[in-house]
Amino acid sequence: MPSKPAPLRTLGKNGPAVPAMGFGLMGLSGIHGPRPSDEERFQVLDHAVELGSTFWDTANVYGDSEDLLSRWFARTGKRGEIFLASKFALIIGEGRGIKGVDSSGEYCKRACEASLKRLGTDYIDLYYAHRVNPKTPIEETMRAMAELKAEGKIRNIGLCGVSSNTLRRACAIAPVAAVQFEYSPFVLDIEQASSTHLLQTCRELGIAVVCYSPLGRGMLSEAFTAKGPSEAKDSRASRFPQFREENRDGNAKIVRQFKAFADKKGCSTSQLALAWILKQGDEMFPIPGTKRIKYLEENWGALDVQLTDDDAADVRRFVEGAELAGDAGPAASKAFAFVDTKEDAERPNERL
Secondary structure, three states, X not given: OOOOOXXXXXXXXXXXXEEOOOEEOOHHHOOOOOOOOHHHHHHHHHHHHHHOOOEEEOOOOOOOHHHHHHHHHHHHOOHXXXXXXXXXXXXXXXXXXXXXXXXXXXXXHHHHHHHHHHHOOOOEOEEEEOOOOOOOOHHHHHHHHXXXXXXXXXXXXXXXXXXXXXXXXXXXXXXOOEEEEEOEOOEOHHHOXXXXXXXXXXXXXOOEEEEEOOXXXXXXXXXXXXXXXXXXXXXXXXXXXXXXXXXXXHHHHHHHHHHHHHHHHOOOHHHHHHHHHHHOOOOEEEOOEOXXXXXXXXXXXXXXOOOOHHHHHHHHHHHHHOOOOOOOOOHXXXXXXXXXXXXXXXXXXXXX
Protein backbone atom coordinates (compact mmCIF):
# COMPACT_ATOMS: atom_id res chain seq x y z
CA MET A 1 0.00 0.00 0.00
CA PRO A 2 1.57 3.35 -1.03
CA SER A 3 2.31 5.88 1.69
CA LYS A 4 0.20 9.03 1.79
CA PRO A 5 -0.52 11.76 4.34
CA ALA A 6 -2.72 10.48 7.13
CA PRO A 7 -6.00 12.35 7.67
CA LEU A 8 -5.76 14.15 11.00
CA ARG A 9 -8.31 15.07 13.63
CA THR A 10 -8.01 17.25 16.70
CA LEU A 11 -7.94 15.20 19.88
CA GLY A 12 -10.43 17.07 22.01
CA LYS A 13 -11.32 20.74 22.05
CA ASN A 14 -7.79 22.16 22.15
CA GLY A 15 -5.72 19.03 21.70
CA PRO A 16 -3.07 17.97 19.21
CA ALA A 17 -3.78 16.86 15.65
CA VAL A 18 -3.39 13.08 15.42
CA PRO A 19 -4.28 10.42 12.83
CA ALA A 20 -8.05 9.89 12.62
CA MET A 21 -7.53 6.18 13.21
CA GLY A 22 -5.26 4.79 15.89
CA PHE A 23 -3.48 1.46 16.23
CA GLY A 24 -4.36 -0.73 19.23
CA LEU A 25 -1.30 -2.69 20.40
CA MET A 26 -2.85 -5.11 22.89
CA GLY A 27 -3.06 -8.06 20.49
CA LEU A 28 0.51 -7.55 19.30
CA SER A 29 1.69 -8.75 22.71
CA GLY A 30 -0.13 -12.05 22.61
CA ILE A 31 -3.22 -11.21 24.63
CA HIS A 32 -5.29 -13.14 22.05
CA GLY A 33 -3.37 -16.12 20.71
CA PRO A 34 0.40 -16.69 20.46
CA ARG A 35 2.87 -13.81 20.64
CA PRO A 36 4.91 -13.22 17.46
CA SER A 37 8.67 -12.79 17.62
CA ASP A 38 10.15 -9.36 18.23
CA GLU A 39 11.32 -9.14 14.63
CA GLU A 40 7.84 -9.91 13.32
CA ARG A 41 6.34 -7.31 15.61
CA PHE A 42 9.00 -4.74 14.69
CA GLN A 43 8.01 -5.22 11.04
CA VAL A 44 4.38 -4.46 11.89
CA LEU A 45 5.34 -1.33 13.83
CA ASP A 46 7.70 -0.23 11.04
CA HIS A 47 4.94 -0.63 8.48
CA ALA A 48 2.47 1.28 10.61
CA VAL A 49 4.80 4.27 10.52
CA GLU A 50 5.23 3.89 6.75
CA LEU A 51 1.44 4.06 6.36
CA GLY A 52 1.12 7.08 8.63
CA SER A 53 -0.54 5.12 11.44
CA THR A 54 1.31 6.79 14.32
CA PHE A 55 -1.37 7.08 17.04
CA TRP A 56 -0.50 4.02 19.13
CA ASP A 57 -2.49 2.74 22.10
CA THR A 58 -1.02 0.50 24.79
CA ALA A 59 -1.31 -0.05 28.56
CA ASN A 60 0.76 -1.26 31.48
CA VAL A 61 -1.23 -4.52 31.53
CA TYR A 62 -0.83 -5.43 27.84
CA GLY A 63 1.74 -8.17 28.28
CA ASP A 64 5.20 -6.99 27.22
CA SER A 65 3.83 -4.14 25.09
CA GLU A 66 5.58 -1.26 26.84
CA ASP A 67 8.88 -3.18 26.87
CA LEU A 68 8.46 -3.99 23.18
CA LEU A 69 7.96 -0.31 22.39
CA SER A 70 11.09 0.57 24.34
CA ARG A 71 13.07 -1.84 22.20
CA TRP A 72 11.49 -0.45 19.03
CA PHE A 73 12.22 3.16 20.05
CA ALA A 74 15.84 2.25 20.77
CA ARG A 75 16.10 0.42 17.45
CA THR A 76 14.56 3.16 15.30
CA GLY A 77 15.01 6.46 17.13
CA LYS A 78 11.45 7.34 16.15
CA ARG A 79 9.89 8.06 19.54
CA GLY A 80 9.14 11.61 18.39
CA GLU A 81 7.08 10.36 15.43
CA ILE A 82 4.63 8.44 17.62
CA PHE A 83 1.65 9.85 19.51
CA LEU A 84 1.67 7.31 22.31
CA ALA A 85 -1.19 6.50 24.67
CA SER A 86 -0.81 4.28 27.72
CA LYS A 87 -2.93 3.53 30.78
CA PHE A 88 -2.90 2.64 34.47
CA ALA A 89 -5.37 1.45 37.16
CA LEU A 90 -6.35 -2.10 36.15
CA ILE A 91 -5.17 -4.91 38.37
CA ILE A 92 -5.26 -8.13 36.34
CA GLY A 93 -5.81 -11.55 37.90
CA GLU A 94 -5.56 -15.10 36.60
CA GLY A 95 -7.04 -15.72 33.18
CA ARG A 96 -6.61 -12.02 32.32
CA GLY A 97 -9.76 -11.10 34.25
CA ILE A 98 -10.02 -7.80 36.08
CA LYS A 99 -9.06 -8.41 39.70
CA GLY A 100 -9.47 -4.83 40.82
CA VAL A 101 -9.03 -1.15 40.01
CA ASP A 102 -6.63 1.25 41.70
CA SER A 103 -7.24 4.79 40.49
CA SER A 104 -5.76 6.42 43.57
CA GLY A 105 -3.47 9.39 43.11
CA GLU A 106 -0.58 7.54 44.71
CA TYR A 107 -0.87 4.55 42.38
CA CYS A 108 -1.36 6.82 39.36
CA LYS A 109 2.03 8.46 39.94
CA ARG A 110 3.76 5.18 40.77
CA ALA A 111 2.32 3.44 37.71
CA CYS A 112 3.29 6.34 35.45
CA GLU A 113 6.90 6.22 36.63
CA ALA A 114 6.98 2.48 36.00
CA SER A 115 5.54 2.87 32.50
CA LEU A 116 8.01 5.62 31.62
CA LYS A 117 10.85 3.36 32.71
CA ARG A 118 9.54 0.38 30.72
CA LEU A 119 8.90 2.53 27.64
CA GLY A 120 12.35 4.12 27.83
CA THR A 121 10.89 7.59 27.37
CA ASP A 122 10.41 10.65 29.54
CA TYR A 123 6.83 11.44 28.49
CA ILE A 124 3.55 9.79 27.45
CA ASP A 125 1.42 11.74 24.98
CA LEU A 126 -1.95 10.55 26.32
CA TYR A 127 -2.29 8.90 29.72
CA TYR A 128 -5.56 7.23 30.69
CA ALA A 129 -7.05 5.97 33.89
CA HIS A 130 -7.89 2.55 32.41
CA ARG A 131 -10.89 2.30 34.75
CA VAL A 132 -11.89 4.16 37.90
CA ASN A 133 -12.64 2.77 41.34
CA PRO A 134 -16.02 3.99 42.60
CA LYS A 135 -14.54 4.39 46.11
CA THR A 136 -11.85 6.80 44.88
CA PRO A 137 -13.06 10.33 44.11
CA ILE A 138 -12.33 11.23 40.50
CA GLU A 139 -10.96 14.50 41.84
CA GLU A 140 -8.11 12.61 43.52
CA THR A 141 -7.27 10.78 40.32
CA MET A 142 -7.40 13.95 38.26
CA ARG A 143 -5.24 15.95 40.65
CA ALA A 144 -2.51 13.34 40.32
CA MET A 145 -2.78 13.30 36.54
CA ALA A 146 -2.76 17.09 36.40
CA GLU A 147 0.44 17.09 38.47
CA LEU A 148 2.03 14.58 36.09
CA LYS A 149 1.05 16.84 33.21
CA ALA A 150 2.51 19.91 34.92
CA GLU A 151 5.76 17.95 35.38
CA GLY A 152 5.84 17.11 31.65
CA LYS A 153 5.58 13.37 32.25
CA ILE A 154 2.24 13.19 30.41
CA ARG A 155 0.90 15.63 27.84
CA ASN A 156 -2.83 14.85 27.71
CA ILE A 157 -5.27 13.24 30.16
CA GLY A 158 -7.71 10.46 29.26
CA LEU A 159 -10.35 8.46 31.12
CA CYS A 160 -12.01 5.09 30.57
CA GLY A 161 -15.13 3.60 32.13
CA VAL A 162 -16.57 6.81 33.57
CA SER A 163 -20.15 8.08 33.73
CA SER A 164 -21.18 11.50 32.44
CA ASN A 165 -21.35 12.83 35.99
CA THR A 166 -17.86 11.57 36.80
CA LEU A 167 -16.54 13.03 33.54
CA ARG A 168 -18.00 16.46 34.32
CA ARG A 169 -16.42 16.40 37.78
CA ALA A 170 -13.10 15.37 36.24
CA CYS A 171 -13.22 18.33 33.86
CA ALA A 172 -13.70 20.65 36.83
CA ILE A 173 -10.21 19.66 37.96
CA ALA A 174 -8.29 19.60 34.67
CA PRO A 175 -8.98 19.28 30.92
CA VAL A 176 -9.77 15.77 29.66
CA ALA A 177 -8.63 15.23 26.07
CA ALA A 178 -10.18 11.83 25.42
CA VAL A 179 -12.53 9.20 26.77
CA GLN A 180 -12.01 5.61 25.65
CA PHE A 181 -14.89 3.14 25.44
CA GLU A 182 -15.93 0.15 23.40
CA TYR A 183 -17.81 1.29 20.32
CA SER A 184 -18.62 -0.49 17.07
CA PRO A 185 -21.66 -0.74 14.79
CA PHE A 186 -23.06 -3.46 17.08
CA VAL A 187 -21.98 -1.93 20.42
CA LEU A 188 -23.65 1.47 20.78
CA ASP A 189 -23.82 1.64 24.57
CA ILE A 190 -22.21 5.09 24.84
CA GLU A 191 -25.13 6.57 22.91
CA GLN A 192 -27.79 5.24 25.25
CA ALA A 193 -29.48 6.34 28.46
CA SER A 194 -28.02 3.35 30.32
CA SER A 195 -24.57 4.85 29.72
CA THR A 196 -25.70 8.28 30.98
CA HIS A 197 -25.63 9.43 27.33
CA LEU A 198 -21.84 9.55 27.52
CA LEU A 199 -21.32 10.26 23.81
CA GLN A 200 -23.59 13.28 24.03
CA THR A 201 -21.66 14.51 27.08
CA CYS A 202 -18.32 14.13 25.29
CA ARG A 203 -19.64 16.13 22.36
CA GLU A 204 -20.94 18.83 24.67
CA LEU A 205 -17.60 19.11 26.49
CA GLY A 206 -15.44 18.84 23.36
CA ILE A 207 -13.81 15.56 24.35
CA ALA A 208 -12.52 13.00 21.85
CA VAL A 209 -14.01 9.48 21.87
CA VAL A 210 -11.42 6.76 21.32
CA CYS A 211 -13.18 3.55 20.30
CA TYR A 212 -11.64 0.25 21.36
CA SER A 213 -12.74 -3.08 19.84
CA PRO A 214 -14.20 -1.24 16.82
CA LEU A 215 -14.26 -4.57 14.94
CA GLY A 216 -15.99 -6.47 17.74
CA ARG A 217 -12.72 -8.24 18.68
CA GLY A 218 -12.51 -9.56 15.13
CA MET A 219 -16.15 -10.54 14.74
CA LEU A 220 -16.69 -7.89 12.05
CA SER A 221 -14.39 -9.59 9.60
CA GLU A 222 -14.60 -12.13 6.81
CA ALA A 223 -12.36 -14.41 8.87
CA PHE A 224 -15.05 -14.74 11.53
CA THR A 225 -17.77 -15.63 9.05
CA ALA A 226 -15.52 -18.22 7.42
CA LYS A 227 -14.51 -19.96 10.63
CA GLY A 228 -15.14 -18.91 14.21
CA PRO A 229 -12.46 -19.20 16.88
CA SER A 230 -12.12 -22.50 18.69
CA GLU A 231 -11.84 -22.93 22.44
CA ALA A 232 -8.39 -24.45 22.04
CA LYS A 233 -6.84 -21.86 19.76
CA ASP A 234 -8.47 -18.54 20.63
CA SER A 235 -9.08 -17.18 24.11
CA ARG A 236 -12.01 -15.13 22.79
CA ALA A 237 -14.20 -18.24 22.68
CA SER A 238 -13.88 -18.75 26.42
CA ARG A 239 -13.91 -15.10 27.51
CA PHE A 240 -16.43 -13.46 25.19
CA PRO A 241 -19.94 -14.94 24.91
CA GLN A 242 -20.49 -13.83 21.30
CA PHE A 243 -17.69 -16.20 20.22
CA ARG A 244 -18.99 -19.27 22.00
CA GLU A 245 -19.93 -22.26 19.89
CA GLU A 246 -23.63 -21.99 20.68
CA ASN A 247 -23.69 -18.35 19.50
CA ARG A 248 -21.20 -18.42 16.64
CA ASP A 249 -23.35 -19.61 13.75
CA GLY A 250 -26.15 -17.17 14.39
CA ASN A 251 -23.77 -14.26 14.83
CA ALA A 252 -21.85 -15.21 11.70
CA LYS A 253 -25.12 -15.10 9.76
CA ILE A 254 -25.76 -11.53 10.93
CA VAL A 255 -22.21 -10.49 10.05
CA ARG A 256 -22.66 -11.95 6.57
CA GLN A 257 -25.77 -9.78 6.20
CA PHE A 258 -23.72 -6.80 7.36
CA LYS A 259 -21.16 -7.69 4.69
CA ALA A 260 -23.77 -6.99 2.03
CA PHE A 261 -23.45 -3.28 2.82
CA ALA A 262 -19.68 -3.55 2.44
CA ASP A 263 -20.05 -5.30 -0.91
CA LYS A 264 -22.11 -2.36 -2.18
CA LYS A 265 -19.29 0.02 -1.27
CA GLY A 266 -16.58 -2.23 -2.67
CA CYS A 267 -14.84 -2.64 0.68
CA SER A 268 -14.32 -5.30 3.31
CA THR A 269 -16.58 -5.84 6.32
CA SER A 270 -13.88 -4.49 8.62
CA GLN A 271 -13.39 -1.41 6.48
CA LEU A 272 -17.12 -0.70 6.48
CA ALA A 273 -17.26 -0.94 10.29
CA LEU A 274 -14.34 1.48 10.70
CA ALA A 275 -15.62 3.89 8.05
CA TRP A 276 -19.03 3.90 9.74
CA ILE A 277 -17.46 4.86 13.09
CA LEU A 278 -15.43 7.63 11.47
CA LYS A 279 -18.63 8.89 9.83
CA GLN A 280 -20.32 9.37 13.22
CA GLY A 281 -18.36 12.56 13.90
CA ASP A 282 -14.94 14.19 13.96
CA GLU A 283 -14.62 13.37 17.67
CA MET A 284 -14.42 9.63 16.86
CA PHE A 285 -11.07 7.78 16.78
CA PRO A 286 -11.30 3.99 16.25
CA ILE A 287 -8.19 2.04 17.33
CA PRO A 288 -8.29 -1.39 15.65
CA GLY A 289 -5.45 -3.76 16.49
CA THR A 290 -3.75 -6.58 14.63
CA LYS A 291 -0.60 -8.70 14.56
CA ARG A 292 -0.48 -8.89 10.77
CA ILE A 293 0.60 -6.37 8.15
CA LYS A 294 -2.17 -7.62 5.86
CA TYR A 295 -4.88 -6.56 8.30
CA LEU A 296 -3.03 -3.38 9.28
CA GLU A 297 -3.20 -2.30 5.64
CA GLU A 298 -6.82 -3.39 5.33
CA ASN A 299 -7.84 -1.40 8.39
CA TRP A 300 -5.92 1.67 7.24
CA GLY A 301 -7.70 1.42 3.91
CA ALA A 302 -10.98 2.21 5.69
CA LEU A 303 -9.90 5.86 5.61
CA ASP A 304 -10.54 5.79 1.85
CA VAL A 305 -14.10 4.45 2.19
CA GLN A 306 -16.52 7.32 1.71
CA LEU A 307 -19.97 6.76 3.19
CA THR A 308 -22.87 9.04 2.40
CA ASP A 309 -25.36 10.07 5.07
CA ASP A 310 -27.79 7.56 3.54
CA ASP A 311 -25.16 4.79 3.68
CA ALA A 312 -24.54 5.45 7.36
CA ALA A 313 -28.27 5.58 8.10
CA ASP A 314 -28.85 2.27 6.29
CA VAL A 315 -26.13 0.59 8.37
CA ARG A 316 -27.56 2.01 11.59
CA ARG A 317 -31.07 0.76 10.78
CA PHE A 318 -29.69 -2.71 10.13
CA VAL A 319 -27.55 -3.01 13.27
CA GLU A 320 -30.28 -1.59 15.50
CA GLY A 321 -32.65 -4.23 14.17
CA ALA A 322 -30.16 -7.10 14.46
CA GLU A 323 -29.61 -8.92 17.73
CA LEU A 324 -26.33 -10.73 18.26
CA ALA A 325 -26.34 -13.69 20.63
CA GLY A 326 -24.31 -13.29 23.82
CA ASP A 327 -22.69 -10.27 25.44
CA ALA A 328 -19.88 -8.45 23.66
CA GLY A 329 -17.63 -8.58 26.73
CA PRO A 330 -17.19 -10.62 29.90
CA ALA A 331 -20.01 -10.23 32.41
CA ALA A 332 -17.56 -8.93 35.03
CA SER A 333 -16.62 -5.99 32.83
CA LYS A 334 -20.05 -4.41 33.27
CA ALA A 335 -19.18 -3.51 36.85
CA PHE A 336 -16.38 -1.26 35.56
CA ALA A 337 -18.38 0.65 32.95
CA PHE A 338 -20.00 4.07 33.35
CA VAL A 339 -18.80 4.38 36.93
CA ASP A 340 -19.89 7.14 39.30
CA THR A 341 -17.09 7.69 41.77
CA LYS A 342 -17.38 8.77 45.36
CA GLU A 343 -17.82 12.50 45.84
CA ASP A 344 -14.80 14.47 47.00
CA ALA A 345 -16.32 16.20 50.01
CA GLU A 346 -13.16 18.02 51.02
CA ARG A 347 -12.36 19.94 47.87
CA PRO A 348 -15.24 19.81 45.36
CA ASN A 349 -15.07 21.63 42.03
CA GLU A 350 -11.40 22.42 42.43
CA ARG A 351 -9.51 23.17 39.24
CA LEU A 352 -5.78 23.02 38.80
